[in-house]
Each structure stands twice: as structure tokens, then as C-alpha cells.
Amino acid sequence: MNYKQFGRLEFDVSVLGFGAMRFPEKEGKIDEQESTKMIHSAIEHGVNYIDTAWPYHKEMSELFLGNALKKGYRDKVKIATKLPCWFIEKQEDCDTYLNNQLKRLKTDHIDFYLLHGLFSSRWEQVLSIKMLDWAKKAIKDGRIENLGFSFHGTYSLFADIIDYYDWDFCQIQYNYMNEDFQAGTKGLEYAYKNEVPVVIMEPLLGGLLANPQGKIKKIWDASGLNPVDVAFRWLWNKKEVTTVLSGMSSLKQLEQNINLADKPDYDKLTIEENKVIEQVVKAYKELNPVPCTQCEYCLPCPQGVNIPRNFNLYNQAVIYDHIFLGKSHYNWHTEESARAGACIQCGECEEKCPQNIKISELMPKIHEALLFKEGEV
Ligand SMILES: NC(=O)c1ccc[n+]([C@@H]2O[C@H](COP(=O)([O-])OP(=O)(O)OC[C@H]3O[C@@H](n4cnc5c(N)ncnc54)[C@H](OP(=O)(O)O)[C@@H]3O)[C@@H](O)[C@H]2O)c1
Known part of the structure; x- marks a missing residue:
């Protein structure tokens, strides 16, 4: 496994993190036997960062993870989980959720705690309820070690949030199709410039980039390259990326992704691979039903429509x-x-x-x- 220093922290994070949102399921529930094998195997192969959240798998991900990390596994990984900000009406609610999460995860502290899924109104809610003041207390009493946020808003809001607080880290949706979406490349670079480590979510756009269809599939087939391999290396090739979370739904996917993260040249992207990505991005964009180029000349809309x-x-x-x-x-x-x-x-x-x-x-x-x-x- 390759590792990278987690910003200013004395912690080297595995370049592949485990996203606990896509476990294999049986009859609509987490397949605990298979998923436990996956968690143990990931840790045994050097994965040391697992990302979960209150709502994942119908609110069962944290509970499952707490059980899967018994017998000494907990001490081998950092756990990231998130405050479900949308349920919070007053500061005491934050305590209720965090204390419940500690119980579910069978731990006395969360290594990386995030304000979940910020965008404009949710950020306003964070400010009006003074959730950051609450978080400072939870850091002081040891329940939280590092504070960050995950993000789904626009770049300008992202930059404002980065500027607002001395964050330990943040988490953004990012892949070669999302360079101009949400925080995007500008956000990634802005966070890096401000020394806020960036954790990547949705590296395969929730799996869509792993299963290309039609014209896009033809491009990949002709190149002889593997779309999953190239999508990960496109991210690892960027110095601004700290670690990449992968939601894996089978042991086979786990094995493939660990193999990629293990390679000595895991972060190298060839000119040929870059060219294929350019072709793929172009082909996807040509499928756009609306020929919008995201130039934003249409803004501001008097009604506030984005x-x-x-x-x-x-x-x-x-x-x-x-x-x-x-x-x-x-x-x-x-x-x-x-x-x-x-x-x-x-x-x-x-x-x-x-x-x-x-x-x-x-x-x-x-x-x-x-x-x-x-x-x-
Ligand atoms: N904070 C937030 O708001 C937020 C939002 C989204 C995600 N996240 C976190 O970020 C993590 C990563 O995001 P993500 O789960 O969307 O990751 P992703 O890598 O974009 O998508 C995961 C899906 O990719 C496919 N996949 C993974 N490895 C593969 C392989 N080797 N070969 C073929 N297909 C493969 C699987 O699809 P199939 O199951 O279809 O095979 C898997 O379910 C999540 O698990 C979660 O922890 C956070």
C-alpha cells in the first residue's frame, strides 16, 4: 500500500480509503459476512482510513462497522464519520448524534468528523446553530480529533467555507468528469493552497465511470486500458489529492483497487492515458442534451436560479x-x-x-x- 502524509497531521494515510456506503447487500440489508471479510481484508492490506456516515445503508453502516472493527481492527484504522446536519435544530442535538455515533462505532473518539454534505442553506444552518462552537467543545473533550466538512455546493461557497475556519480536512466529489462541478479543480487547488487536505469521494462517479456504455465503451475498448485503473490514477497523479475513497461492493472490486494502490507507479499517468481521458470527456460532453458550456454569462438570474x-x-x-x-x-x-x-x-x-x-x-x-x-x- 502506498501512503501520503495527511496535511499537517502526523499521520500517513493509505492512498485508498474505504467508503462504507456501498457494501454488498442481501435482501436489502448489508451482507455482514461478506462485508466484514472486505473490511478485514482492506485493513490487512494496509487501508487505514474508513469513511462512513449516519445515513449510509439505511442508517446501518456505522453500526455494522463498529462490529466489524472488533478484535483489534479499530486500532489499526482511522474512522471518519459525519454529523447529519439536516437533523440538527439546536446544539444539544449535535451531542445526541455524536454520542450515539460513538456507541454505534464502539469507540471513544472519532478520528475525522465531518459536517455532512454542505451547500448554501446547510452552511447557513451550521452558522446559525453555531455548530462550529459546539465542535470545538467536542474536540476539547476528546470525542472528535479532527474536524472537516463534506461538500456538494458551488466553488464560490467552497472557497468561503475554506476561508471561514481552520479546517483539518475536507471531502469533495471529484473525478475527471467533475472538474467543473461543485468544488471542482478550482476547489481542490484552493484547499491545497490553504493547506487543507482534500479527501476525494465519488472517484468513479458512483460507479458510472467503471461501466461505460456505447460510444464511450468503444473508446475504452480501443485503448486497451481499464477505466477504473485510469480513473484512480488520474486522481492519484494530482499532488493536491490526499486520499481517494472508494465505495466497493464486492471482494473482487476491493482486490482490484488494492492492487492499483499497491503499485510503485500508482500515481503515474502516461500521455497516452491522458489522451484517452480527453477523448472520453469530449465524447461524454457531446452527449449533452443542452449545449451549456458552464460559462455563467447568464448569471445573476434576478430570481436566483442557478x-x-x-x-x-x-x-x-x-x-x-x-x-x-x-x-x-x-x-x-x-x-x-x-x-x-x-x-x-x-x-x-x-x-x-x-x-x-x-x-x-x-x-x-x-x-x-x-x-x-x-x-x-
Ligand atoms: N459526504 C458525502 O456527501 C458523500 C457522498 C458520496 C460518497 N461519499 C463517501 O465517499 C465514498 C466513495 O464514493 P463512492 O462510493 O460514490 O465511490 P465511487 O468509486 O465513485 O463508486 C463506487 C462504485 O464504483 C464501482 N466500483 C468500485 N470499484 C470498482 C472496480 N474495481 N471495478 C468496477 N466497479 C467498481 C461500484 O459500483 P457497483 O456497485 O455498481 O459495481 C461501487 O459501488 C462513499 O462510499 C462514501 O463513503 C460521501
Whole structure:
């Protein structure tokens, strides 16, 4: 296993971290036998960072992990888990969740604690409830060792949050298709410049990049390269990346990813591989139903609609043939006022769009396509 220093901490983290969100399941529940084997095998092969959270696997991930880490495994890894900020109404709620998480994980401290899934309104909630003041107390009394946040908002908010507090680390969604999405490459570089270590989530875009279809599959097949291998090395090749979390759903995937993280040249990306990635990115972008280039000339919208974000979510849902992906970002990680549904068809943006996109016509259609319908979740 290769390791990298975790920012200013005296801790070398394995370059492959274990994301405890995608365990194999049996009849809708974590397959405990298989998943325990995976956790033990990962640790025996040198993985020393496991990322979980309150809601994963219908709120069972932490509990499962606490059991899987008995018999001395707990001491061999750092545990990262997260405060489910959306449930917090007052500071005492933070204590309730953290204390419960300590019990579930059968530990007296969380090594890496994150404010889960920040975007604009959730960050406002963090500030209004003064969750950072609460977190400082939990650090002082030893229940939390390092404090960070995971992020799903825009780059500008990301930079504001980085500037706001002396964070020990942060976690962003990032892969070669998300260079301009959420924190993106600019965010990664900004955090690095500010000495905040970055943990990567969704390196394979939740698995979509591992299973290319149609035209994209043809590019990979012709190259003779493995899309998983290249996606990981694209990330490890960046000095700004501290560790990459992988959600693995089988022992076979674990073995493959450990093999990659074990290689002496794990972080080298050849010119040929870079060229294939460029072709793949171009081919995905050509599948975009809306020709938005994310230039943001259309902004600000007088209603506050984040027009490029809505187009991006819709395009992603279509090109990966994964409407739930778009819906989850639209409903859970986008302010209601920034959603396509808030458009009043004033048309002010259309004069500014260099691509002449019929924005007012598209917004209600995108809203209709991405809004969760009753009973859907
Ligand atoms: N804080 C947050 O808001 C947040 C959000 C998302 C994720 N996370 C964390 O970040 C971790 C990583 O994100 P992620 O789980 O989305 O990672 P990911 O690597 O983008 O996607 C995981 C999926 O990739 C596929 N995969 C992994 N290794 C593979 C291999 N060797 N060959 C083929 N397919 C492979 C599997 O898909 P199949 O199951 O389809 O085979 C797996 O379920 C999560 O597990 C979680 O801990 C946090």
C-alpha cells in the first residue's frame, strides 16, 4: 500500500480509503459476512482510513462497522464519520448524534468528523446553530480529533467555507468528469493552497465511470486500458489529492483497487492515458442534451436560479442514463430558490447566453424531469 502524509497531521494515510456506503447487500440489508471479510481484508492490506456516515445503508453502516472493527481492527484504522446536519435544530442535538455515533462505532473518539454534505442553506444552518462552537467543545473533550466538512455546493461557497475556519480536512466529489462541478479543480487547488487536505469521494462517479456504455465503451475498448485503473490514477497523479475513497461492493472490486494502490507507479499517468481521458470527456460532453458550456454569462438570474447548475444536473442525468443521480442533486443538494422550478420565464438570461439556449423554455421541463414525485423516495 502506498501512503501520503495527511496535511499537517502526523499521520500517513493509505492512498485508498474505504467508503462504507456501498457494501454488498442481501435482501436489502448489508451482507455482514461478506462485508466484514472486505473490511478485514482492506485493513490487512494496509487501508487505514474508513469513511462512513449516519445515513449510509439505511442508517446501518456505522453500526455494522463498529462490529466489524472488533478484535483489534479499530486500532489499526482511522474512522471518519459525519454529523447529519439536516437533523440538527439546536446544539444539544449535535451531542445526541455524536454520542450515539460513538456507541454505534464502539469507540471513544472519532478520528475525522465531518459536517455532512454542505451547500448554501446547510452552511447557513451550521452558522446559525453555531455548530462550529459546539465542535470545538467536542474536540476539547476528546470525542472528535479532527474536524472537516463534506461538500456538494458551488466553488464560490467552497472557497468561503475554506476561508471561514481552520479546517483539518475536507471531502469533495471529484473525478475527471467533475472538474467543473461543485468544488471542482478550482476547489481542490484552493484547499491545497490553504493547506487543507482534500479527501476525494465519488472517484468513479458512483460507479458510472467503471461501466461505460456505447460510444464511450468503444473508446475504452480501443485503448486497451481499464477505466477504473485510469480513473484512480488520474486522481492519484494530482499532488493536491490526499486520499481517494472508494465505495466497493464486492471482494473482487476491493482486490482490484488494492492492487492499483499497491503499485510503485500508482500515481503515474502516461500521455497516452491522458489522451484517452480527453477523448472520453469530449465524447461524454457531446452527449449533452443542452449545449451549456458552464460559462455563467447568464448569471445573476434576478430570481436566483442557478441556471448552469440546473443544466449540468440535467445533462449528467441524461448522458449517464441515470435520472436518479440528477434528481438527488436537484432535490437534496440544490436550494429551492436556485432550482429550475423558480424560473419565472422573464428571459433576461437569454440575451446573455452565448450559446443562444432557450433557457426559459427549458427550465420548466428540467424541473419536471428532476423533481422527486410523491412517494418516489
Ligand atoms: N459526504 C458525502 O456527501 C458523500 C457522498 C458520496 C460518497 N461519499 C463517501 O465517499 C465514498 C466513495 O464514493 P463512492 O462510493 O460514490 O465511490 P465511487 O468509486 O465513485 O463508486 C463506487 C462504485 O464504483 C464501482 N466500483 C468500485 N470499484 C470498482 C472496480 N474495481 N471495478 C468496477 N466497479 C467498481 C461500484 O459500483 P457497483 O456497485 O455498481 O459495481 C461501487 O459501488 C462513499 O462510499 C462514501 O463513503 C460521501
